[in-house]
Amino acid sequence: MTAQTFTTTTGATYSAESSTGENGEVTYMVKRIVQEGVLPVGSFVIHPDYDAQPTVPGLVNVQFGAGSAEDRHQRTDVPALGSASTPFVVGHKKVNPLDITAASPITWLHNLAGAQYATGVGAVDVSGRTALRTADLVTALVVEWMKRDDLAELAAKYAEFIKSETPWTEQHAKAKANKIDQLKLDILSIGERIADLTKQRDELPENGMTSPDVTPDMVPAAQLTGAIAALNLKRADLADELATLTKA
Secondary structure (H helix, E strand, O other): OEEEEEEOOOOOEEEEEEEEOOOOOEEEEEEEEEOOEEEEEEEEEEEEOOOOOOOOOOOEEEEEOEEOOOOHHHEEOOOEOOOOOOOEEEOEEEEOHHHOOOOOOOOOOOOOEEEOOOOOOOOEEOOHHHHHHHHHHHHHHHHHHHOOOOHHHHHHHHHHHOOOOOOHHHHHHHHHHHHHHHHHHHHHHHHHHHHHHHHHHHOOOOOOOOOOOOOOOOOHHHHHHHHHHHHHHHHHHHHHHHHHHHHO
16 A cells, blocks of 8 residues: 655645555545644545546546445445535546646536435535535546556556456547647637737728727727737647646
């Protein structure tokens, strides 16, 4: 069992002991480190998408609690990250590692479910605070999982377990390549749009006639300049994301 300590995007510090299963899954037993000491949180099981033919390649499945992959009521050590009335987060969530960027360092977990007891009761919606706390920790765990030296070996073992035609590492590589291509196209498109707006602005007549891209109640040159500045910021964000992906 391997132990590690990490700090999340929101500044929370956790320790996690990880162990690998026979099918390549990794179980993280997590505790939160606070000034008063260490607080048990629960277990998270992480492995590639269990869908042998995924709609979105390269997803990662995060299971809340150790034990059965099919029945959450058969799980143990279910994470307690919620409120006093709904302390447990239950079920599982799929995460796309490519969605974790400098611009979006926390991946949101839509429709996250909670429960009053770890098992044996129905699930309910969680509070916004619980959702953020859980997403913050899950994102950090996925990042740690992605950095494992044995990730390719574990992913191949899991792919064999679910008899996938394409190993998860290949799916992830394909998804990454597709996203890089899309970012390049978006950056190129924005560049062309900036050039077009700049040309329109530079060719405005001195009497301030409007172009199809501006509204009559604003100075045309000012609106075009604002649009160009906004596009430049968007292009810079995409360029940063592209740089992160290409060096990862």
